[in-house]
Amino acid sequence: xxxxxxxxxxNVILSxxxxxxxxxxxxxxxxGDVKKILPSIFEDILPVGNYSYNAYKKGEExxxxxxxxRLILETxxxxxxxxxxIANVYxxxxxxxxxxGAFMVNGAQSMYLKDDVLILVPSAFVNKSEPLDMQSVVxxxxxxxxxxxxxxxxxxxxYKIAAIFALLIFLLAAEWFVTVQKIDDVEELxxxxxxxxxxxxTMFENNAILKQQRSIHQKQTKLRECISLVLSTQLAKNEIxxxxxxxxGGFMAEFSVLSPTTSAMIENELKKSGLNYKSVKESEFWxxxxxx
Numbered sequence: 001x002x003x004x005x006x007x008x009x010x011n012v013i014l015s016x017x018x019x020x021x022x023x024x025x026x027x028x029x030x031x032g033d034v035k036k037i038l039p040s041i042f043e044d045i046l047p048v049g050n051y052s053y054n055a056y057k058k059g060e061e062x063x064x065x066x067x068x069x070r071l072i073l074e075t076x077x078x079x080x081x082x083x084x085x086i087a088n089v090y091x092x093x094x095x096x097x098x099x100x101g102a103f104m105v106n107g108a109q110s111m112y113l114k115d116d117v118l119i120l121v122p123s124a125f126v127n128k129s130e131p132l133d134m135q136s137v138v139x140x141x142x143x144x145x146x147x148x149x150x151x152x153x154x155x156x157x158x159y160k161i162a163a164i165f166a167l168l169i170f171l172l173a174a175e176w177f178v179t180v181q182k183i184d185d186v187e188e189l190x191x192x193x194x195x196x197x198x199x200x201x202t203m204f205e206n207n208a209i210l211k212q213q214r215s216i217h218q219k220q221t222k223l224r225e226c227i228s229l230v231l232s233t234q235l236a237k238n239e240i241x242x243x244x245x246x247x248x249g250g251f252m253a254e255f256s257v258l259s260p261t262t263s264a265m266i267e268n269e270l271k272k273s274g275l276n277y278k279s280v281k282e283s284e285f286w287x288x289x290x291x292x
Contacts, residue, residue, distance in 0.1 A: 009087040011139060013095050016111065016120045018075060019067040020045060021093050023117055026062055031055060034062055042066040054144050056094065058116075065091060069147040093118045094142040102129040219292045222275060226290055227251060229269050235262060242285065250276075250291030258286045 020042060028034050038053035041064055055064040076083065092111065096103075102112035110129040111120050123129055230244065230253050240256040258266075263279065263286055270277045270290065280287040 009085055010081075011088050011090060012076065012081065012086055013090045013092055013137075014067075014072060015105070016092055016118055018072055019065050019091055019093075021091075021117060022064050023115070024062050024064060025060065028062075031057055031062075034064070038064055038066065050147075052144070052147055054091075054142075056142050058097070061116075063093060065093070065144075067091075067144070072146060088139075088143040089146060090139060090143055094140045095137055097140075102126040103132040104129045105132060222273060223250065223290070223292060226270065226273055226275055229273070230266065230288070233262070233266055247289070247291070250289065252290075253288045255286045255288070257281075257284065 022041060024041065026034060028037075034055050034057075035053065038055060039051075042051070042053070046066055049068055050070070051066045052069050053064070053066050055062055057063075072089070073083065076086070096111065096118055097113070097116070099113065102110045104110045104123060105120065108123060109120055110123045110126045111118055111132075112126065112129075113119075227244070231241070233241075235241065235255075236259060238256070239258050239262060242254045242256060244251060244253040263281070266288065267277070267279060275290055275292065277288060277290040279289075
């Protein structure tokens with residue numbers, strides 16, 4: 001179907017016989033994501049060939065399309081429609097989606113909506129069909145593009161496309177240059193910070209130091225907990241903590257003679273902590289040595 005005069009730029013509305021359509025509900029929010037899966041939606045119904053796809057959303061549902069570009073171009077040529085005179089190409093589904101009842105396309109065929117999908121049938125199958133008034137059609141924004149269509153519309157289009165690509169390449173190159181410059185600036189700032197804080201020149205060395213310091217911190221924390229355990233031990237009246245002093249990698253605590261109950265309680269707590277220790281019992285004292 002053609003809207004306008006053939007001798008001038010015209011908009012073409014394609015008959016339902018020139019495309020496949022499905023109305024689907026998908027758990028997808030963006031139309032761009034829907035377009036990525038269109039080939040799989042139609043793979044069970046399309047004959048072997050090369051197809052283009054399109055889709056748009058209406059309410060909570062998507063209308064998805066598949067069409068054979070070559071078939072459409074050949075059909076237009078057979079109808080005497082020069083591609084150089086085509087402004088835009090539309091699908092009947094999108095352009096007559098709000099029409100009510102059946103309307104006659106030609107003397108033999110009519111179109112009507114069934115479950116929101118536009119179908120083309122012989123007029124004899126329709127009880128009542130109104131003439132199609134193309135002047136009342138308000139074109140939608142759902143124009144489609146045909147593969148290998150640009151080179152036969154206007155040569156000037158190539159220059160426009162080439163200019164757009166050149167601009168995109170320039171912008172990408174400029175963005176890359178700015179990004180590289182920012183990376184260099186960050187590296188300089190990092191090097192300056194490492195120098196100021198006395199850090200090593202590489203992250204590998206700094207991570208190794210950090211790992212070592214964390215290990216020391218964990219051991220020191222355990223050691224402090226162990227000292228706290230010894231200092232908080234409930235002693236009997238005749239039991240005294242005589243001395244506690246730090247040694248390399250640990251500490252030593254000396255008590256007066258402790259009862260078996262008290263010494264056993266201390267040793268049980270030390271075993272739970274996972275630290276190495278040694279106890280020595282003499283007649284006048286009980287000594288405990290703990291190390292990491």
